[in-house]
Amino acid sequence: MKNQNLIAAFGLAALLASSALSTGALAAQVPEGTTLAAEQVFKYRVLDNINALDPQIVEDVETSSVVRSLFEGLYNSGADGNPVPGVAESHTVNEDNTVYTFKIRDTAKWSNGDPVTAGDFVYAWQRAVDPATASNYAYFVGLVGVVNADDIVAGTKTPDQLGVKAIDDKTLEVTLSFSSPWFVRSLSHATLFPAPKAVVEQFGIEWTKPENIVGNGAYVLTENTPGERVVAKRNPNYWDNEHTVIEEVQWLTINDENQGLTRWRAGEVDQTDVPAGQYPALKAELPDNTYSVPQFCTYYFSVNMTDKQPNEGLKDVKVREALNLAIDRDVIVNGVLQGGQTPAFSFAHPLTAGYTMPEIPASTMTQADRDAKAVELMTEAGYGKDKPLTINYIYNTSEAHKKIATVVSQMWKEKLGVNMSLADMEFQTLLDTRHSKTYELARNAWCGDYNEASTFISLHDSKSEQNDQGYANADVDKWLAEAKLASDPNPLYAQVEQQVATDVAIMPIYFYAKVFMQSSNVKGWPFDDVEQNWYAKDMYKVAE
Amino acid sequence: MIAFILRRLAVAIPTLLVLIVISFILMKVAPGNPFAGEKSVPQAVLDNIFARYGLDKPAWQQLVEYVYNVVFRFDFGPSFQYRDRTVNDIIAQGFPVTFTYGAWAFLAASLIGIALGVVAAVKQNSWLDYLAVGFTIGAQVVPNFVMAPILVLVFTLWLGWLPGGGWNGGHWSNVVLPVIALATSYLANIARITRSSMLEVLNSNYIRTARAKGLPSHQVIIKHALRPALLPVISYLGPVFVGMVTGSVVIDLYFSTGGIGQAFVNSALNRDYSTILGITILLGALTITANLVVDILYAWIDPKIKL
Numbered sequence: 129m130k131n132q133n134l135i136a137a138f139g140l141a142a143l144l145a146s147s148a149l150s151t152g153a154l155a156a157q158v159p160e161g162t163t164l165a166a167e168q169v170f171k172y173r174v175l176d177n178i179n180a181l182d183p184q185i186v187e188d189v190e191t192s193s194v195v196r197s198l199f200e201g202l203y204n205s206g207a208d209g210n211p212v213p214g215v216a217e218s219h220t221v222n223e224d225n226t227v228y229t230f231k232i233r234d235t236a237k238w239s240n241g242d243p244v245t246a247g248d249f250v251y252a253w254q255r256a257v258d259p260a261t262a263s264n265y266a267y268f269v270g271l272v273g274v275v276n277a278d279d280i281v282a283g284t285k286t287p288d289q290l291g292v293k294a295i296d297d298k299t300l301e302v303t304l305s306f307s308s309p310w311f312v313r314s315l316s317h318a319t320l321f322p323a324p325k326a327v328v329e330q331f332g333i334e335w336t337k338p339e340n341i342v343g344n345g346a347y348v349l350t351e352n353t354p355g356e357r358v359v360a361k362r363n364p365n366y367w368d369n370e371h372t373v374i375e376e377v378q379w380l381t382i383n384d385e386n387q388g389l390t391r392w393r394a395g396e397v398d399q400t401d402v403p404a405g406q407y408p409a410l411k412a413e414l415p416d417n418t419y420s421v422p423q424f425c426t427y428y429f430s431v432n433m434t435d436k437q438p439n440e441g442l443k444d445v446k447v448r449e450a451l452n453l454a455i456d457r458d459v460i461v462n463g464v465l466q467g468g469q470t471p472a473f474s475f476a477h478p479l480t481a482g483y484t485m486p487e488i489p490a491s492t493m494t495q496a497d498r499d500a501k502a503v504e505l506m507t508e509a510g511y512g513k514d515k516p517l518t519i520n521y522i523y524n525t526s527e528a529h530k531k532i533a534t535v536v537s538q539m540w541k542e543k544l545g546v547n548m549s550l551a552d553m554e555f556q557t558l559l560d561t562r563h564s565k566t567y568e569l570a571r572n573a574w575c576g577d578y579n580e581a582s583t584f585i586s587l588h589d590s591k592s593e594q595n596d597q598g599y600a601n602a603d604v605d606k607w608l609a610e611a612k613l614a615s616d617p618n619p620l621y622a623q624v625e626q627q628v629a630t631d632v633a634i635m636p637i638y639f640y641a642k643v644f645m646q647s648s649n650v651k652g653w654p655f656d657d658v659e660q661n662w663y664a665k666d667m668y669k670v671a672e
Numbered sequence: 673m674i675a676f677i678l679r680r681l682a683v684a685i686p687t688l689l690v691l692i693v694i695s696f697i698l699m700k701v702a703p704g705n706p707f708a709g710e711k712s713v714p715q716a717v718l719d720n721i722f723a724r725y726g727l728d729k730p731a732w733q734q735l736v737e738y739v740y741n742v743v744f745r746f747d748f749g750p751s752f753q754y755r756d757r758t759v760n761d762i763i764a765q766g767f768p769v770t771f772t773y774g775a776w777a778f779l780a781a782s783l784i785g786i787a788l789g790v791v792a793a794v795k796q797n798s799w800l801d802y803l804a805v806g807f808t809i810g811a812q813v814v815p816n817f818v819m820a821p822i823l824v825l826v827f828t829l830w831l832g833w834l835p836g837g838g839w840n841g842g843h844w845s846n847v848v849l850p851v852i853a854l855a856t857s858y859l860a861n862i863a864r865i866t867r868s869s870m871l872e873v874l875n876s877n878y879i880r881t882a883r884a885k886g887l888p889s890h891q892v893i894i895k896h897a898l899r900p901a902l903l904p905v906i907s908y909l910g911p912v913f914v915g916m917v918t919g920s921v922v923i924d925l926y927f928s929t930g931g932i933g934q935a936f937v938n939s940a941l942n943r944d945y946s947t948i949l950g951i952t953i954l955l956g957a958l959t960i961t962a963n964l965v966v967d968i969l970y971a972w973i974d975p976k977i978k979l
Contacts, residue, residue: 176934180755262724264707266717282716336756353765354754356839356930381928382837387821391836394828556704556943563712593712 155371156652156668165649165669168375173388173400176355176381181336183321184256187264189575190379192318197360197377197664198343199321202230202249202300203312207666209481209579209657211312215244215322215344215367216300225307230300235367238324239341239348246294248322248344254280254287255328256319265319271577272314273304306612310580316661317578346372346665355381366665373668392645399650402643404528407467416648420468422479423640424658425575426584427532428472429521432567433633434598439568441509441517448632450505451519453490453498454543455536457638464531467643472636474625475574476584479658483581486622488629499543506544513545521548522562523571524555532637533571562596572596572634579659582611585621588628599633648672673971677964684960689739691956692949696735699945706752706943725752738949748950753942759950766932767954772842773929774917777855781916782909785859786902789866793874793901794893804863811860820853820926837928850927854920858912865908870901899973906973910966914958918951 158164174190186195196204202216217233236244255261257269257280270277275291291303304311314320324335324342331340338349346369347360358379362372380397382388388400402410402418411418431437431448441447457471473491476483490498503512511517521537523529530552537548553561562570574594576583586592589608590600607624611617628634642660646653652667654660707713707721722728726737741747748759792804814822827849828836840846873879874897882892924934932951939947971977 176928176938179753180757182756185755259720260724262717262721264713264717264721266720267714278716281714281720283720333750333756333758353839353930354757354762355766355924355934356928380838381930383925383928383934387824387837387926390821390824390829394832394836396828396836396838554704554941556702556708556941559708559712560703563708593714 155368156373156666158373158651158668162668163671164373165671168373168669169378170374170376170650170664170667170669171378171380171397171399173382173392173397174379176383178352178354178358178379178381181341181349181352181358183318183323184252184261184263184265186318193662194358194360194379195318195321196316196345196661197347198341198345198349199318199323200236200345200366201315201317201321202232203315204663205313205316205654205657205659205661207652207654207656209654209659209661211316214316216315219312221311225309225311226304228302228304228311229295230302232298232300233367234298236344237365237367238344239363239365240324241365242324242342243297244322244344245297246300247297248324249300249320250290250292250294251325252321252323253292254290255323257281257290258287259283263319268314268317268319268577272311272320273306273308275303275305310578313580314578346663347377357381360664368665372665374664377664389645392647395647398647399653400645402467402645405464405466407643410645414645417645418643419646419655420641420643421655421660422468422470422477422658423575423642423660424477424479424579425573425640426472426475426477427571427573427637427640428475429635429637430562430567430570430572430596431633431635432565432569432598433600433631434565436565436598437568438566439519441511442519442568444509445630445632446505446509447511447517448635450502450509450544451540451546452632452635453493453502453505454539455635455637456495456539458495459539460532460535461638464535465528465638468641469638470641472639474629475587475634475636476581476621476625477576477639477658480576480581480584481579482618483621484618486625488625490629502543511544511546516545516547518547518549519569520551520567521569521571522551522553522558522567524558525552529571565596565598570596573640575640576659581617581621582608585611585624588624588633597633599628599631601627601631603627673968677968680960680964680967684957684964687960688953688956692739692742692953693735695949695952696731696738699943699948700731702943704943706945708943725750738946742953748953749946751939751944751947753939753944753947759946762935762947763932763950763954766930766935769839769842769929770924770931770933771917773847773850773854773923773931774920776847776851777858778909778913778916780851781855781859781862781912782905784855785862786866786905788859788863789905790870790893790898790901792863792867793870796871804867808860808863811856812864814856816853816857816920817922817926819856820849820922823849823853824926837926839927839929846927846929850923850929853926854916854923858916862905862908862912865905866901869904870897873897873901903970903974906966906969910962911959914955914962918955918958 177188177190178194179191181194183195183199186192200214202214203211204214206212215232215236216230219228219230221228232246238244253269256263257266257277266281276285276289279285280287280290293301295301322344327342328335334340338352341349346363346366348363350361351359360377362375382391385401385403389403391397392400431442437443461469461471473488474485478485506512521533523533533550540546540548561567586608587594588599588604590605604624604627607620611620614620649669649672651670654662726734751757751759751762788804792801795801824836827834834845834849838846879892879897882896921933921937924931936951
């Protein structure tokens with residue numbers, strides 16, 4: 129099932145000028161004197177959702193991890209999430225950050241030995257926006273600002289009008305429709321990887337099969353069996369092959385988390401997620417193998433803010449504020465989830481590069497104060513235990529969502545006398561209901577697409593596709609437009625977050641954590657990258 | 673007999689067509705679409721995708737084109753979820769896997785189950801009977817979603833004898849645990865049905881006659897009692913066979929076999945229209961075939977039944 133991890137793998141870290149980029153390419157950094165393990169096979173557990181291994185089609189985080197091994201973009205994301213050169217050796221940019229020129233390294237080759245050229249990127253990017261390709265991520269090219277991308281997707285311009293051209297075989301020029309100092313950070317995203325034109329045209333949708341595929345990444349695909357495993361072996365034609373240590377990467381499908389843990393204990397996988405609720409016990413039992421790192425996502429309740437909101441109570445901002453205050457986030461993260469998640473009072477993830485999380489008033493109060501204020505507001509609004517408010521909450525079927533919903537309904541019942549009815553539904557049905565705005569209160573979650581706060585904050589725009597609340601505030605829209613052009617957008621982002629918190633269009637609950645087990649002989653995992661974009665070529669296994 | 677088979681096949685075709693139409697309608701009225709995710713995509717992008725897969729055409733036209741492609745070109749179309757695969761690919765990859773562990777499990781369950789049932793009936797109220805009944809009750813109350821993790825715990829984690837999942841091209845070590853997990857509860861059912869049916873037959877007048885004639889016990893059981901006793905077992909085995917070879921979600925889920933059961937459930941949850949239809953048709957065709965085989969076996973075993 130498509131899960132909430134639908135983050136596209138994306139370059140990230142501090143939103144600084146491109147001058148801060150490191151110039152040395154990253155590879156496995158094996159300290160001198162290390163004894164490497166004889167078998168260099170990295171086995172990574174995934175859910176049954178490895179889809180098309182086509183860079184311009186891929187849309188989910190796990191398939192992206194495979195695509196990142198088979199293909200390489202102009203820049204990769206480094207251990208701390210900062211861009212490091214990939215196919216591009218270097219780049220220059222004009223003064224207002226609208227024209228980027230990339231120098232492609234001479235040694236970059238496809239797995240069949242052909243050189244990687246600027247034309248391969250032009251072809252791939254045009255392919256991404258071409259309506260005939262029908263990519264879910266077609267909009268991404270426009271999102272990062274490439275000229276004409278949106279018009280091509282909409283069919284009003286042709287793919288050859290895209291703002292990307294090959295000056296010569298080794299020089300690529302990209303023109304953007306707005307000034308973007310963070311453009312280089314988007315280049316480690318699969319949509320902007322190159323594609324081998326001859327192979328795509330020869331085999332059609334079957335070009336990514338192991339017997340047909342040609343890639344330019346550190347690994348080549350040798351097996352792809354959906355529901356079982358994907359296997360890739362070291363690519364001898366990769367330009368930095370001499371620094372690759374891991375010989376083979378396996379993505380093993382294990383849908384059940386407990387089964388994943390058992391197989392991890394049996395040594396069949398090197399990394400697996402910790403089943404919900406088991407983090408404290410595992411951390412105590414295996415402290416060196418159990419990890420909890422921040423994940424680039426926010427869990428929240430969406431309030432239907434449109435006129436279609438069937439619940440009169442929820443139309444009253446005092447009621448929404450009271451409900452929001454009465455949610456004890458500490459109980460949810462420490463009592464229910466127990467995996468290192470952190471309470472959220474605003475929307476954008478606090479570890480977003482260059483972003484300072486604003487201080488939302490509610491976040492500095494004690495829970496007792498919040499509860500007292502909540503009762504006060506609820507009474508002012510005319511509701512209470514003698515005149516209870518009834519709310520219908522919807523969520524997609526899952527034990528974790530159910531637990532949270534149950535706990536919150538208890539909090540609201542005890543503190544405010546609210547009767548909350550819970551309705552679980554299939555994920556697809558929830559998406560449909562949220563999108564058509566026929567709900568009262570709904571579970572929601574968002575994972576950042578790129579490491580800049582607009583990836584979260586722009587959801588508050590009344591025109592955003594992702595604005596499931598139907599929240600429309602003219603000031604917010606204006607501030608978001610200004611933020612795009614501002615040299616320091618932080619004050620504007622803070623204004624937006626404060627306004628959304630005042631209007632209570634959403635009730636943020638917590639910021640995600642990725643909780644996993646990793647074998648102790650695995651080295652080189654990017655713990656410091658909030659998006660956890662890992663590259664097997666940067667990893668190695670030590671002898672034990 | 674031939675006329676019977678032909679008649680049944682003639683009925684099978686409209687049955688399958690009705691199945692396709694009903695599945696198609698159910699799919700269309702279910703909320704959601706194959707391309708929706710946690711992230712909504714702009715309408716222009718969605719329009720392109722719908723056009724690419726012909727989903728922008730009227731529903732009746734989609735249905736007619738689909739049926740035409742299936743019937744005349746044996747083409748189930750592209751998968752919407754696995755964008756680099758066709759439904760034919762998915763079935764070609766998943767069905768052999770499922771068929772392999774399903775067929776082994778079926779063989780094991782029916783042979784051991786029948787043998788156990790017969791022994792328990794013949795030696796009624798002996799320790800053998802109690803053992804067999806005890807085993808079948810035990811096997812029946814442990815569902816396969818409990819059985820599978822227990823097997824993995826014992827054979828993978830504690831003993832380290834067998835891998836806890838994967839298929840590895842059908843290597844025997846990967847097949848053993850799925851077969852056991854799938855077979856046990858069916859085996860228990862088969863043993864139970866065989867035992868009670870056998871007991872009924874053994875108490876009938878003609879068996880008493882056979883014994884009175886002085887026929888040796890093994891001849892009475894194998895020649896006279898077993899065949900009629902198997903009738904209810906066979907009617908149970910038909911659907912069981914289909915159920916087993918078309919895959920078990922639980923087995924696919926726990927053992928990551930890459931079988932078709934998981935693909936079926938996933939495609940339904942993700943609204944992968946073409947894959948749901950493809951697998952539904954496969955399942956329908958197999959069910960119809962299995963029922964036909966059961967009827968033929970019936971006639972062969974019981975001459976009173978006229979085809």
